Amino acid sequence: MEWYWTLTVLLGSILVMMAIGFPVGIAFLAVNIVAAMIYFGGNGPILTQLELGIGTLADNAFGSMANFALVPIPMFLLMGELFFHTGLANRMFSGVERLMGRVPARLSYVTVAGGTAFATLSGSSMGSTALLGTLMVPEMSRRGYKNVLSIGPILGTGGIAMLIPPSALAVLLGTLAELDIGALLIAGVVPGLLLAAMYAVLIYGITRLDPDAAPAYPVDIAPWTERAIILLRDVLPMVSVVIAVILLIMVGWATPSEAAAFGCLGVLVLAIAFRSLTLTAIWKSLEGATRVTVVALLIIFGSATFSKTLAFSGGSAGLITWVTGFDISPMVMLGVMFLILLLLGMFMDQLSMMLLTVPIFFPLAQSFGFDMIWFAVIVLLAMEISFTTPPFGLLLFVMQGVAPPGTKFTDICLAALPFMGCAMLLVLLIVVFPEIATWLPSVSRP
Incomplete structure (x- = not known):
């Protein structure tokens, strides 16, 4: 079978199964x-083929899952849940709010500052959005804030x-793409802080x-x-935990797994x-992280075998050869992949997007000579x-679920x-100035 038919059948089968309601992992x-x-x-009886196929699947999958680089995932999740x-x-949100004083749109700045800190600790976009929506939106609505500032x-900040x-x-993306986990974690620091600063400037401008x-009030x-x-x-104290985790990785005193612990x-x-550690909190944290x-x-x-199947069938190599055969600039290809991710994000969660795109996009990016951490x-x-x-971004639906009654979905979309x-704009800046993403990893952990 030609590589393009192999790619079409594999990806098409997965998309059809997801469309009819199968969970992405099962598909x-x-x-x-x-x-x-x-x-x-092989070419033997069907049961022999099934046995050999499942054996290969298990060998590849469990070999990938028994990877020490995956340890930070449950540890970071547990950290955020706790x-x-x-x-x-x-406690941190209340403290930040008290520190803001009479700054115009102070609750919006509290959301950006506190939300950025919570996002770093939780590592969960949906969890951060749900928490902030529950805590902040009712109060800001009561104070007369317009949707764009509430x-x-x-x-x-959820993102x-x-x-x-x-x-x-x-960590998961770096594991699937076989990247340096520590370098990828450090690479996100400057873009993340820069994005938070851009949000603050946007609020000031509005x-x-x-x-x-954002009406003033006593x-x-x-x-x-x-x-x-x-x-x-x-x-x-809360912010110092994040700073300590980042510094431990940067200076090379700890691996990402050790820093997560x-x-x-x-x-x-x-x-x-603070006398807030209870058995109920521990149980809920363990349950959520698990x-x-x-x-x-x-x-x-699923990703381990999918990548190897694409490689063994010639699908990945055929696609790379076909794409690189055109006179396409690397930036045009980057734009195409970026648009595909935006489109997929309307219908899938991030884990599903990674599973579908990493085996294809990262070999393509490497063939075009991109810096893998930057990419x-x-x-x-x-x-x-x-x-x-809009109209299917998952955070929009999370916000719809926690927003005050009567909030229209169109209002949520416009506010976003x-x-x-x-x-x-940050993506454009990183493309024009790659050092935004690559400088900090280059100066840390020689």
């Missing part, structure tokens, strides 16, 4: 089993979870153009001594210090933007657009 597993029978099962269920997240910042470490999705977007100003106490007690320990120590970890491992299980950061940004792309524009 990939079923197609992988059939493909393994055909390509790895941060949320122990109440440390609420819902918009939440949708924007930062993919960039700033600790990011479980960055309030200058439309003061009614605020009790805490004295400077109380602000110092709030900063030292409620904000810095340190982060979990740090959150546990803080929860004990649920997402199992899904991630199922994704890896991976752009892929993460594309996935972030696709999460809020300016913040999507900031993320698109």
Whole structure:
């Protein structure tokens, strides 16, 4: 079978199964089993082909899953779950709000600042959006904030979870693409902070153009001594955990797995210090982290054989040869892959997108001479933007579920657009100035 028919049958079968309601992991597993029978099962009886095919599938999959580089995923997830269920997240948000004083649109800035910190600790875009939507939107709506300054910042900061470490999705992407996990985690720091700063500038610009977007209201100003106490007690301890995790990886004192374990320990120590660590919080944290970890491992299980099947069948090599045979500039190809990710994000979650695109996109990117870490950061940004792309971005539906009654879906979509524009601008800046993503990894961990 020609490579293009192989690629069409494999991808088409997966998409059809997903369209009729099969979970993405089951769809990939079923197609992988059939493909393994055909390509790895030989020409014997059907049962022999099935046995050989499943044996090859298991060997490839379990070899990929027994990878020490995957350890940060459950650890980062547990870290975020503990941060949320122990109440440390609420304590940090309340502290940031008290520190803002009478700044116009202060709650929007609190959302960006607190949301960025929580996103880094949780590593979950949907979890961050759900928490911020529940905590902040009702209060901002009561204060008369327009949707662009109440819902918009939440949708924007939810995506930062993919960039700033600790990011479980960055670890998963690096594992699937066989990249340096530590370098990829560090590469997201500058783009993530830059994106948060762009959101703050956007909020300032909106309030200058439309003061009614965030009406002023009386605020009790805490004295400077109380602000110092709030900063030292409620904000810095939580932020210091993130900074410590990043520095441990940067200076090479710990692997990403060891840094993730340190982060979990740090959150546990803080929860004990604030007397908020309960058996219920521990159980809920373990349950939440386990649920997402199992899904991630199922994704890896399917991806391992899917990549090898594409390679063995000639699908990957044929596609790369075909694409590189055209007189297409690398930037045009980058734009095509970026648009495909945006389109897929309207219908799929990030894990499904990774499973479908990594085996194809990263070999293509390598053939065009892209820096793999730089390309991976752009892929993460594309996935972030696709999460809020109307009309089917998943974060839009999460926000719809936690928004105050009467909030229209169209209003949520319109509120997301300016913040999507900031993320698109950041992608353009990274393309023009690759050092935004590559400088920090190059100066750390020689």
